[in-house]
Amino acid sequence: MLALEEVIYSTIIVPLIAFLPAFMAYGIACFRGDLLYHWDSAKREVIIQNLEFVLGTQLSSKVRIRVARDYFRVLSCEGIDIVRLRLNGKANAFVEIRGLENLKEALAKGRGAILCGAHFGALVSFTCSFLGARGFPITLMRRNGGIVRNAWLTHLNIASRLADHYLKGIVQPKLGSAVQVAKILQQNEVIAIIIDTLPIVRSHPSQAVLVDFLNGKAYLFPGVTTIAKFTGAPILMNFARRSPDWRHQVIEISPPIMMDGDTRTIFARCVTAVDAAIRRDPSHWRPWGRADLKDTFVNSFYTQ
């Protein structure tokens, strides 16, 4: 039933309500998010348990419940963002970009730029598309599926297909992808990379390194810093977060990450930025919904 609801919402409801005034469109999206919070008890409990496992007593139980509710709201709003962006750029009035000069200054130096982020808010689907719609040549590195994990649902999901419209291209993580990324940067274009892909600890690939992350330690892939050091492209941390009214968003682009030190040191700075973004707006972090999130941490708040 939940899968059917997702199909109906993504393929029928989102395209329809996106035409409505923003307060109505996002109001309906939030209402749907609240319904999901109540219906999808399994996922709700996974989110709440993961919040407790990782953040422990840093969040009260009341706040964990609110974060879990907001998690579903964020998911519901995302498709609206994309469709409204596609409809004559209607999203523009509701999106503020802070730090755009950092991206422009990076590209002015001719070595491209790396937008580094996380599975946070609407980065994968919206932020890159929004910047792409403003004329920045952005290639996104991601696996197939985009904002919708189910492959067949992706084909049906209008928002998912529209999200790629303003992207220059997509590079899938596989052998040779680093070469593709480097060549794109050489053309003075922009690559968007997500660095919080958490592998299961017991089967982590050799390329992953153990880093401090969210009160514990987890394996993450530092390839972004290797590519940055190789090409000379600056790394700009990039996050999108919703305002309390759920309609407005802020896209933040940081100044370049300091590149002194070895790859691991530089990568740690990127991870610290991701960590801070998650703590500030925990409801925006997608991996809370992972049933196996506990298996991706070497230790946690409670095992320290």
Place this chain on the structure above:
Amino acid sequence: MEWTINTYISNDLVTNPELLPIKNDTNLLDTGILDSLSMLRLVFFLEERFRVKIGAEELIPDNFATIDDICDLIHIKTRK
């Protein structure tokens, strides 16, 4: 050409000394010598050293599994 590529890979990409010496038919992918990031360095080396351009569609395991495969690729590109 084989010697040049073998020397570069042995000196610059192999991080586990137990894998040395590598033969021209050693599987670079299965042994972990080549991954996406080390391939980055290798491809840029090949392009500069042999004055070729390697396209995205050529970045496939068949072309980089062994040093022999890499040489075959370079031979094809330099013949064009």
